[in-house]
Amino acid sequence: GQTTNDERRTNYQLPVTRYYNPLMSLSFPDDPFWRTLRTRRSLRRYDGRPLPRPLLERLLTAATWAPNAHNRQPWRFAVVTDPDGRVRLAQALGQRWYADLLADGVAPAEAARRVALSQRRIGTAGALILGCITMTVMDTYPDARRQRLEWLMAGQSLALALGQLLLAAHHEGLAACWMCAPLFAPDIVTAVLDLPPAWEPQALITLGYPDPAAPPSPPKERLPLTEVVLWR
Numbered sequence: 001g002q003t004t005n006d007e008r009r010t011n012y013q014l015p016v017t018r019y020y021n022p023l024m025s026l027s028f029p030d031d032p033f034w035r036t037l038r039t040r041r042s043l044r045r046y047d048g049r050p051l052p053r054p055l056l057e058r059l060l061t062a063a064t065w066a067p068n069a070h071n072r073q074p075w076r077f078a079v080v081t082d083p084d085g086r087v088r089l090a091q092a093l094g095q096r097w098y099a100d101l102l103a104d105g106v107a108p109a110e111a112a113r114r115v116a117l118s119q120r121r122i123g124t125a126g127a128l129i130l131g132c133i134t135m136t137v138m139d140t141y142p143d144a145r146r147q148r149l150e151w152l153m154a155g156q157s158l159a160l161a162l163g164q165l166l167l168a169a170h171h172e173g174l175a176a177c178w179m180c181a182p183l184f185a186p187d188i189v190t191a192v193l194d195l196p197p198a199w200e201p202q203a204l205i206t207l208g209y210p211d212p213a214a215p216p217s218p219p220k221e222r223l224p225l226t227e228v229v230l231w232r
Helices: 005-011 032-039 053-064 083-103 108-124 144-171 186-193
Strands: 075-080 127-133 175-179 200-208
Touching: 032 144, 053 075, 053 127, 053 144, 075 083, 075 144, 083 108, 083 186, 108 175, 108 200, 127 144, 144 175, 144 200, 186 200
Parallel strands: none
Antiparallel strands: 075 127, 127 200, 175 200
16 A cells, blocks of 8 residues: 555664764854754744744844845745634644545544644744745746746745744744645635735744743754765
8 A cells, every 4th residue: 555654754764873963972162052053942832922022023033134045035924923813724724634634544533633733733832933935036037947946946045044033933942843734735824814925835933932841852863974964
């Protein structure tokens, strides 16, 4: 039968000896930048408190300082702070994901469990930041190959911006997590949030104050440089 995405993830287990923590085995300065980089984690549990607008504006400003293609700044951000809006988005995305999971052969009870966890993550966040791209500011080419590459450059620009936003959120003491659901359901996100037609949803960042009852996140490990780097 067809192998599901979850089976592939389960089967892909490299020997633990190939992993190491590069920031523990190498010497890095003990300053705020390296501490922020070293200790950032994807955290999915929040205490539900709202985030003040000045704090959100600082995070968004950090995002807009990112490098980007042609300096066109093709990123666009929709910020959802209204609790009812977060619930509506979580429910709509959950319905689509539940149907997709069933189509993948996941048992209904397991599909419902996963959807409930995702909805809780969105519903208890202090704010959501939807990252979108717009091609209205990018170059236009007559051929499909270069036009596709231009679209990819816009997506890369947004990814850099959201990466900086995540680092800034961690520096501010917030929990945050990247969700790729908008890529799988852009029509739903556009409809629920009433986005402009030119905005293409790409990623959803959940933000909030960490849930004090959540277990601590274990240290993350990375493949050694010998596995991922070629020196020429």
